[in-house]
Amino acid sequence: xxxxxxxxxxxGVFDGAEIHEATLSLLAIAKAGxxxxxxxxxxxxxxxxxxxxxxxxxxxxNVLIESARIARGKINPLSAFNAxxxxxxxxxxxxxxxxxxxxxxxxxxxxxxxxxxxxAVSAMYKEKKPIGALCIAPALIARIIEGVKVTxxxxxxxxxxxxxxxxxxxxxxxxxxxxxxxxxxxxxPCYMLDATVLDIYNGATNIVNAIMDSMK
Amino acid sequence: xxxxxxxxxxxGVFDGAEIHEATLSLLAIAKAGxxxxxxxxxxxxxxxxxxxxxxxxxxxxNVLIESARIARGKINPLSAFNAxxxxxxxxxxxxxxxxxxxxxxxxxxxxxxxxxxxxAVSAMYKEKKPIGALCIAPALIARIIEGVKVTxxxxxxxxxxxxxxxxxxxxxxxxxxxxxxxxxxxxxPCYMLDATVLDIYNGATNIVNAIMDSMK
Numbered sequence: 001x002x003x004x005x006x007x008x009x010x011x012g013v014f015d016g017a018e019i020h021e022a023t024l025s026l027l028a029i030a031k032a033g034x035x036x037x038x039x040x041x042x043x044x045x046x047x048x049x050x051x052x053x054x055x056x057x058x059x060x061x062n063v064l065i066e067s068a069r070i071a072r073g074k075i076n077p078l079s080a081f082n083a084x085x086x087x088x089x090x091x092x093x094x095x096x097x098x099x100x101x102x103x104x105x106x107x108x109x110x111x112x113x114x115x116x117x118x119x120a121v122s123a124m125y126k127e128k129k130p131i132g133a134l135c136i137a138p139a140l141i142a143r144i145i146e147g148v149k150v151t152x153x154x155x156x157x158x159x160x161x162x163x164x165x166x167x168x169x170x171x172x173x174x175x176x177x178x179x180x181x182x183x184x185x186x187x188x189p190c191y192m193l194d195a196t197v198l199d200i201y202n203g204a205t206n207i208v209n210a211i212m213d214s215m216k
Numbered sequence: 217x218x219x220x221x222x223x224x225x226x227x228g229v230f231d232g233a234e235i236h237e238a239t240l241s242l243l244a245i246a247k248a249g250x251x252x253x254x255x256x257x258x259x260x261x262x263x264x265x266x267x268x269x270x271x272x273x274x275x276x277x278n279v280l281i282e283s284a285r286i287a288r289g290k291i292n293p294l295s296a297f298n299a300x301x302x303x304x305x306x307x308x309x310x311x312x313x314x315x316x317x318x319x320x321x322x323x324x325x326x327x328x329x330x331x332x333x334x335x336a337v338s339a340m341y342k343e344k345k346p347i348g349a350l351c352i353a354p355a356l357i358a359r360i361i362e363g364v365k366v367t368x369x370x371x372x373x374x375x376x377x378x379x380x381x382x383x384x385x386x387x388x389x390x391x392x393x394x395x396x397x398x399x400x401x402x403x404x405p406c407y408m409l410d411a412t413v414l415d416i417y418n419g420a421t422n423i424v425n426a427i428m429d430s431m432k
Contacts, residue, residue: 011227011235012285019227019286023239023413030414051284052291059275068267069228070235072407075268191288197239198246 002034002087002215004208007078007120008067009040009096013191014049016063018094020200021134021190022070025092027201028208037086040067041116042077046099046106063100078116083123088211092204093135093190102140109164111143118144130184130211134203138187142167149180153189175202177210186210218250218303218431220424223294223336224283225256225312229407230265232279234310236416237350237406238286241308243417244424253302256283257332258293262315262322279316294332299339304427308420309351309406318356325380327359334360346400346427350419354403358383365396369405391418393426402426 006025010016017040029036042064048057068075083089091097098105102113121144124131133141138150142162151172152158159169170178174195177188188203189195195203222241226232233256245252258280264273284291299305307313314321318329337360340347349357354366358378367388368374375385386394390411393404404419405411411419 013288016285018288019235020239020242020288023236024243026236026413027240027417030412031417050281051287051289052281054289065266065268069232071267072229072234072236073267073270196246197242201243201247 002212003085004029004034004036005081005086005089006036006038007040007089007091007117008038008070009094009100010045010063011066011069012051013094014051014054015045015047015099016066016094016096017070017092018135018191019070020197021092021094021204024201024204025090025134025208028204031205032208032212034212038071038075039078039081040064040075041101041114042079043100043114063096078120081120083120083127083129086129087215088130088132089120089124090132091134091137091140093137093192097137097140102143104139104161109161113140113143121145128184130186130214132186132207132211134188134207135190135192141185145183145185148183148185149178150185150187151176151178151189153192155192158192174199175206177206179210184214218428219301220245220250220252221297221302221305222252222254223256223305223307223333224254224286225310225316226261226279227282227285228267229310230267230270231261231263231315232282232310232312233286233308234351234407235286236413237308237310237420240417240420241306241350241424244420247421248424248428250428254287254291255294255297256280256291257317257330258295259316259330279312294336297336299336299343299345302345303431304346304348305336305340306348307350307353307356309353309408313353313356318359320355320377325377329356329359337361344400346402346430348402348423348427350404350423351406351408357401361399361401364399364401365394366401366403367392367394367405369408371408374408390415391422393422395426400430
């Protein structure tokens with residue numbers, strides 16, 4: 001049975017992992033007959049956002065502890081990730097990717113990447129194992145793997161950031177998956193487009209199935 | 217197009233709405249060709265649980281604001297709910313139902329129900345519109361509507377609580393839906409059983425489809 005590592009960045013689209021993308025990624029993996037383990041870095045969130053008003057809340061939360069809400073407590077610190085134990089790695093989106101897993105939301109194309117995230121992606125890349133990313137997460141992968149071909153949908157500003165990091169951006173619409181065969185990187189836009197939960201279901205299903213097909 | 221009201225109780229299985237059940241309920245509604253609006257009461261959570269350790273955290277969170285994480289900000293206070301605008305109402309599970317929407321986790325069969333929750337359920341019941349509940353939420357419905365027939369799976373203690381409240385409990389397994397035709401109440405066990413995300417997908421799909429069929 002193929003095994004995915006799913007890396008979360010909190011719980012909630014504006015300061016963490018996008019909840020529908022995360023949940024529907026887990027569902028897609030299970031539907032494909034594969035299994036998963038969930039990881040997140042044990043670090044403070046960049047900030048906490050009130051998801052109604054969009055304003056910063058005066059509190060602190062931990063990325064691993066909040067990600068555990070999506071994982072129902074079954075989660076490991078990303079420091080424990082071992083590439084040898086997994087067949088693929090998958091990053092759901094959400095602003096947490098650009099705020100907690102790297103500093104892209106603040107620093108753009110010159111952003112820093114969390115060391116554990118960089119290590120996990122680089123280890124999978126070195127072993128030529130598939131790397132999947134939804135929504136904004138493809139930009140994170142483009143910062144780690146030089147010259148990768150990805151999609152984040154059609155957002156011109158984010159596409160420009162990807163190009164500035166040396167990546168190639170391909171415009172896509174709902175549910176489409178871009179496969180960079182040479183680098184074994186799979187990406188799909190999800191909520192980087194104006195999407196519904198049904199679009200996310202299709203996107204998560206398509207990217208997981210594309211990854212599974214590539215391992216046949 | 218049929219319209220569901222989905223009532224959340226926070227964001228996270230141990231102190232709020234169960235995230236997979238909530239997300240997969242939204243997906244099931246969309247797949248069935250219906251639409252939804254999301255509601256939650258604007259009240260403090262009973263408490264905040266660290267979802268890794270299970271321990272109470274020394275902080276306060278608001279049920280509406282946390283539920284907005286699952287709703288991506290598109291949520292209304294339950295005080296604004298108007299039964300005339302909806303064809304059905306659906307309650308995903310999670311401990312938030314028994315801690316925030318009523319006091320069952322503390323008070324058992326003698327629990328108090330949040331007044332807005334009671335009003336919303338009673339209004340739909342009076343209009344003979346379908347009421348759906350997943351996981352532990354059927355026990356909440358049994359507290360509001362006397363003599364209802366529901367399932368929460370096979371948990372003997374919760375089944376006894378439901379009987380003590382005057383309800384009838386029917387044992388079920390993964391994905392099964394109990395329909396109380398006289399009362400138009402639909403229930404399914406989800407994570408009240410030792411379930412996978414795939415089981416929740418099936419349970420949420422089956423309960424939404426059963427509700428849709430009943431409205432044909």
